[in-house]
Amino acid sequence: MPTKDTKRLETLRTKSIAEGQWPVAAAACAALADESNLDHQINVVGALHESGALRNRIDPFWKAWRTDPAPWTARCVERMRKDGDRDYWAVAALLGLDIRAVWPVCKKAGYRLMSVRAVPPLTNLLTHYASLAIDHDDVWCPAIELGWEAKSGVIVDAARWRAIIFDEMSKKNGSVVGKGTGSYFLRAALPQGSWRVENMDFELVPEAVIPIEKTLLKKA
Numbered sequence: 060m061p062t063k064d065t066k067r068l069e070t071l072r073t074k075s076i077a078e079g080q081w082p083v084a085a086a087a088c089a090a091l092a093d094e095s096n097l098d099h100q101i102n103v104v105g106a107l108h109e110s111g112a113l114r115n116r117i118d119p120f121w122k123a124w125r126t127d128p129a130p131w132t133a134r135c136v137e138r139m140r141k142d143g144d145r146d147y148w149a150v151a152a153l154l155g156l157d158i159r160a161v162w163p164v165c166k167k168a169g170y171r172l173m174s175v176r177a178v179p180p181l182t183n184l185l186t187h188y189a190s191l192a193i194d195h196d197d198v199w200c201p202a203i204e205l206g207w208e209a210k211s212g213v214i215v216d217a218a219r220w221r222a223i224i225f226d227e228m229s230k231k232n233g234s235v236v237g238k239g240t241g242s243y244f245l246r247a248a249l250p251q252g253s254w255r256v257e258n259m260d261f262e263l264v265p266e267a268v269i270p271i272e273k274t275l276l277k278k279a
Contacts, residue, residue, distance in 0.1 A: 082109065113251065234263070
């Protein structure tokens, strides 16, 4: 007898084909062939976000597949490290997780917390950001940036860089600040937002730096 997950995937495949959302349809087909495969699950979630699906459409898959966020996060981080230049789906699959669950997994994978900052609320809630990196002095390679709702801890912004090279670098209250350039940038945001940029400027401004003690990371 088909499970709820099977029915949900079959519905997703049918609707995606009808709407011409071929990457989503392909991801759903692969997941139907092996529903327990973590990579297939990540691909479905990532493809849905890339297609412009809103949170209410992705949320049932989050709830079904991310009951334990640790292995999910670990696989996303591994994929971002190994095939990260093109693996947008692994980046997008981190959205909606709690930063307190994600940061320890990144730390275990070798990432260091390089900078913590705040973005004041405009149209969105107050958001805190962390820059995580495998650093080599003034080069971060690779780097991950995660932004979360300051009170809830829900990740609403996720990005991955192949490398960030600093032209200017200093520290303020333990956080790196400075300017440079980054390459092969992938970014996903809630409720919608998808970016791929080959090269772009990178800057961490001192005015945005906040102490880690004022964020949820102190509890992670």
